[in-house]
Amino acid sequence: MSDLRDPAPYDALLLLSFGGPEGPDDVVPFLANVTRGRGIPEERLKEVGKHYFLFGGVSPINAQNRALLDALRKDFAEHGLDLPLYWGNRNWAPYLTDTLREMTVDGHRRIAVLATSAYASYSGCRQYRENLAESLAALEAEGLPVPRVDKLRHYFNHPGFVRPMVDGVLAALADFPADVRAGAHLAFTTHSIPISAADTSGPVEEHGDGGAYVAEHLDVARLIVDAVREETGVEYPWQLVYQSRSGAPHIPWLEPDICDHLETLHGEGVPAVVMVPIGFVSDHMEVLYDLDTEANAKAAELGLPVRRSATVGADPRFAAAVRELVLERAATEQGRVAQRCALGALGPGHDLCPVGCCPARALKPAAAGADSPYV
Numbered sequence: 001m002s003d004l005r006d007p008a009p010y011d012a013l014l015l016l017s018f019g020g021p022e023g024p025d026d027v028v029p030f031l032a033n034v035t036r037g038r039g040i041p042e043e044r045l046k047e048v049g050k051h052y053f054l055f056g057g058v059s060p061i062n063a064q065n066r067a068l069l070d071a072l073r074k075d076f077a078e079h080g081l082d083l084p085l086y087w088g089n090r091n092w093a094p095y096l097t098d099t100l101r102e103m104t105v106d107g108h109r110r111i112a113v114l115a116t117s118a119y120a121s122y123s124g125c126r127q128y129r130e131n132l133a134e135s136l137a138a139l140e141a142e143g144l145p146v147p148r149v150d151k152l153r154h155y156f157n158h159p160g161f162v163r164p165m166v167d168g169v170l171a172a173l174a175d176f177p178a179d180v181r182a183g184a185h186l187a188f189t190t191h192s193i194p195i196s197a198a199d200t201s202g203p204v205e206e207h208g209d210g211g212a213y214v215a216e217h218l219d220v221a222r223l224i225v226d227a228v229r230e231e232t233g234v235e236y237p238w239q240l241v242y243q244s245r246s247g248a249p250h251i252p253w254l255e256p257d258i259c260d261h262l263e264t265l266h267g268e269g270v271p272a273v274v275m276v277p278i279g280f281v282s283d284h285m286e287v288l289y290d291l292d293t294e295a296n297a298k299a300a301e302l303g304l305p306v307r308r309s310a311t312v313g314a315d316p317r318f319a320a321a322v323r324e325l326v327l328e329r330a331a332t333e334q335g336r337v338a339q340r341c342a343l344g345a346l347g348p349g350h351d352l353c354p355v356g357c358c359p360a361r362a363l364k365p366a367a368a369g370a371d372s373p374y375v
């Protein structure tokens with residue numbers, strides 16, 4: 001009988017993130033890495049570069065990941081979970097391939113992977129799996145042993161992800177004067193993606209228009225609205241809206257945009273809005289620029305009071321959720337029945353992405369799924 005804190009078969013945990021620039025000289029090479037072969041218009045890149053330069057060329061994402069690593073180390077130590085932690089990024093140093101090489105050289109062969117993306121979709125899931133496969137292929141080409149990597153399931157509906165956001169919304173609401181607060185709306189925001197990518201982000205028969213991507217965000221929004229009602233006795237009106245659109249204008253992406261939504265609400269006489277960035281695990285540049293800078297300026301122009309609620313970041317409840325996800329998956333791999341914690345209507349998601357899940361335009365090998373070339 002194995003210990004409930006036994007992470008076997010896993011011998012390490014990899015925090016896999018997007019990566020971001022750490023200074024002005026990093027910005028253009030970072031954007032070149034992100035957009036390699038992705039057909040993002042030149043004007044959009046110049047525009048996005050400006051967002052980074054406004055903050056000294058520093059993305060907030062790396063500091064957020066360092067803080068999360070600290071929170072994870074603390075939580076694991078407190079709970080007697082002995083599992084080495086590593087960090088690698090898809091688009092900036094520390095690069096995923098370098099980290100996986102280091103892990104392999106350190107003797108790790110069975111690696112659990114936590115991606116800093118909570119929802120389904122090509123951009124939020126398969127693209128991470130493709131990058132894992134690319135890095136494993138690089139190790140193989142170097143003659144190194146190829147470790148097995150298992151991506152932990154999506155955690156958008158895990159209480160350790162949802163509850164910190166509920167507290168954030170309560171704090172943002174409390175920041176309005178009572179008379180203004182009474183009529184406030186909640187605007188849940190996430191990254192816009194092409195509608196075609198949303199529709200194929202999970203089995204369409206299961207989720208309808210917008211696919212798993214939209215269904216999962218709606219589930220989280222409802223959970224937060226319900227929890228806020230339980231706490232305050234008020235059911236605040238709400239809507240799921242989008243931000244950070246890129247790509248060619250003739251290709252349809254998910255709408256409405258947060259700024260257009262603020263204008264609509266203002267036109268309807270809504271006195272205040274809390275922007276709730278449920279699509280982002282921590283304070284990414286999309287949160288600092290697209291919400292705190294751009295949407296705030298829009299609201300100021302309209303004379304509409306707005307607040308932005310906190311992202312989950314390094315909240316200790318999220319760190320605990322990560323521990324639970326590792327131990328849950330370890331138990332499953334050990335052949336035991338695992339408790340798979342999830343709130344809302346959708347329930348816990350799959351451990352292994354099914355064949356053809358959240359497809360890319362061009363077929364590339366992707367690790368950690370039923371169609372992985374590496375087992």
Ligand SMILES: CC1=C(CCC(=O)O)c2cc3nc(cc4[nH]c(cc5[nH]c(cc1n2)c(C)c5CCC(=O)O)c(CCC(=O)O)c4C)C(CCC(=O)O)=C3C
Nearest residue numbers: 018020034038048059061116117123124191193246284285
């Ligand atoms: C769903 C989603 C997430 C959430 C899930 C997750 O977190 O993974 C996310 C996260 C992020 N996206 C980020 C940055 C960028 N994303 C871009 C482009 C794109 N993102 C897309 C989607 C997503 N993106 C899509 C459909 C595109 C267009 C084409 C493509 O490439 O598929 C571009 C190119 C320029 C532009 O178009 O804006 C940049 C610079 C950063 C780092 C921010 C920082 O520095 O803090 C983070 C965390």
Ligand SMILES: [Fe+2]
Nearest residue numbers: 123191244286
């Ligand atoms: Fe993105």
